[in-house]
Amino acid sequence: xxMKTRLVRVRGPGGKLAFGASGEAEVVSARGRGSGGRGxxxxxxxxxxxxxxxxxxxxxxxxxxxxxxxxxxxxxxxSSRKRHGGSFGQDxxxxxxxxxxxxxxxxxxxxxxxxxxxxxxxxxxxVDPRLRSVILPSGRKILLSxxxxxxxxxxxxxxxxxxxxxEEVAEADMLVxxxxxxxxxxxxxxxxxxxxxQQIGVSQDKINNMIEVWNKIxxxxxxxxxxxxxxxxxxxxxxxxxxxxxxxDVSSEQSSFDSLDDTVDSESLSEKSCENDDDKMASExxxxxxxxxxxxxxxxxxxxxxxxxxxxEAISTSACTLTEPxxxxxxxxxxxxxTGLQELLQLIDTKLNGQQTVVQRSYGxxxxxxxxxxxxxEKAAEQ
Ligand SMILES: Nc1nc2c(ncn2[C@@H]2O[C@H](COP(=O)(O)OP(=O)(O)OP(=O)(O)O)[C@@H](O)[C@H]2O)c(=O)[nH]1
Ligand SMILES: [Mg+2]
Numbered sequence: 001x002x003m004k005t006r007l008v009r010v011r012g013p014g015g016k017l018a019f020g021a022s023g024e025a026e027v028v029s030a031r032g033r034g035s036g037g038r039g040x041x042x043x044x045x046x047x048x049x050x051x052x053x054x055x056x057x058x059x060x061x062x063x064x065x066x067x068x069x070x071x072x073x074x075x076x077x078x079s080s081r082k083r084h085g086g087s088f089g090q091d092x093x094x095x096x097x098x099x100x101x102x103x104x105x106x107x108x109x110x111x112x113x114x115x116x117x118x119x120x121x122x123x124x125x126x127v128d129p130r131l132r133s134v135i136l137p138s139g140r141k142i143l144l145s146x147x148x149x150x151x152x153x154x155x156x157x158x159x160x161x162x163x164x165x166x167e168e169v170a171e172a173d174m175l176v177x178x179x180x181x182x183x184x185x186x187x188x189x190x191x192x193x194x195x196x197x198q199q200i201g202v203s204q205d206k207i208n209n210m211i212e213v214w215n216k217i218x219x220x221x222x223x224x225x226x227x228x229x230x231x232x233x234x235x236x237x238x239x240x241x242x243x244x245x246x247x248x249d250v251s252s253e254q255s256s257f258d259s260l261d262d263t264v265d266s267e268s269l270s271e272k273s274c275e276n277d278d279d280k281m282a283s284e285x286x287x288x289x290x291x292x293x294x295x296x297x298x299x300x301x302x303x304x305x306x307x308x309x310x311x312x313e314a315i316s317t318s319a320c321t322l323t324e325p326x327x328x329x330x331x332x333x334x335x336x337x338x339t340g341l342q343e344l345l346q347l348i349d350t351k352l353n354g355q356q357t358v359v360q361r362s363y364g365x366x367x368x369x370x371x372x373x374x375x376x377x378e379k380a381a382e383q
Pocket of ligand 2: 105106107149
């Protein structure tokens with residue numbers, strides 16, 4: 001097939017035609033040959049290499065045009081969402097799902113918006129299929145935004161291509177960071193993502209407020225999880241896991257969630273933990289002192305205990321800070337098995353409710369606008 005459509009020639013070191021010989025290989029396309037005379041010996045047309053380069057260039061330009069389209073569309077979507085109750089309003093906040101490549105972001109977004117949970121792609125599907133609407137346990141509707149996976153050492157040339165995604169991340173009201181908990185280089189993935197988020201101008205507040213999803217929990221062997229892996233991931237070195245709560249506490253946790261979803265089992269119910277929003281100051285302090293990390297085994301945290309100190313809206317008083325100088329809430333999920341999904345939605349709900357009163361949207365590098373300093377808040381709001 002290849003030979004039928006293309007002429008392949010290999011030029012040997014002496015410039016002679018030498019099929020299959022080692023040396024500089026020059027592949028001449030049949031198309032190019034036609035345009036350049038009698039084969040490359042007499043100044044052939046476009047070589048295969050040139051042809052490939054041209055095609056790559058064309059493809060690049062076409063992709064850049066598409067990306068520009070997506071950016072424009074998303075900008076329109078965002079302003080429309082703001083007008084009709086978006087970022088500052090009640091109804092349509094955007095939660096961007098970020099994470100290292102292959103962590104399971106797309107699977108998770110599909111699972112969250114798939115059968116069994118409310119899903120409505122209609123509104124934005126025509127312009128961007130990666131935005132899915134989801135109804136939280138409280139009835140609040142949000143938009144979940146799937147994003148391009150981050151990778152280490154992202155080539156500079158690719159950054160432009162990622163801008164559409166990055167803008168969505170910078171603009172999102174909240175971030176959900178999906179981690180593949182079975183990945184051996186989990187820590188590296190986590191720090192790469194945090195680094196990229198900082199690089200693209202996501203505010204520290206937003207990073208601190210981020211929910212971590214420990215996905216692919218089905219791949220992590222239960223015994224290994226309790227014996228070692230979880231300790232490695234979640235506990236600070238030197239800290240000892242404590243049996244903090246009695247069985248009664250655990251069952252009270254379950255009862256408090258029964259109203260949310262009867263199908264949720266006790267195991268998955270205990271699979272979440274969250275820092276107190278009010279503890280934000282404390283967590284910010286911990287950024288300055290990265291060594292001082294609190295951590296707890298989330299399995300042991302009862303719901304009643306969370307509520308005691310945080311009021312009805314809060315899920316947890318316990319900071320589940322990790323070994324990184326960033327404190328986060330976390331939920332364990334298996335996007336393929338469908339476990340932990342309700343807990344994740346509940347956590348997003350709780351976080352958003354907590355944010356509601358203090359929503360201070362951080363401006364990323366993409367939406368900073370100049371504003372006269374004398375302008376009072378009312379005028380600014382009108383604008
Ligand atoms: N066992 C298991 N596999 C999962 C889970 N979630 C996702 N996967 C698998 O992991 C692979 C990657 O999933 P994706 O959803 O494409 O990951 P992604 O983060 O969107 O990847 P990129 O778009 O490349 O960044 C797929 O083969 C999924 O089936 C999970 O919870 N458990
Ligand atoms: Mg994906």
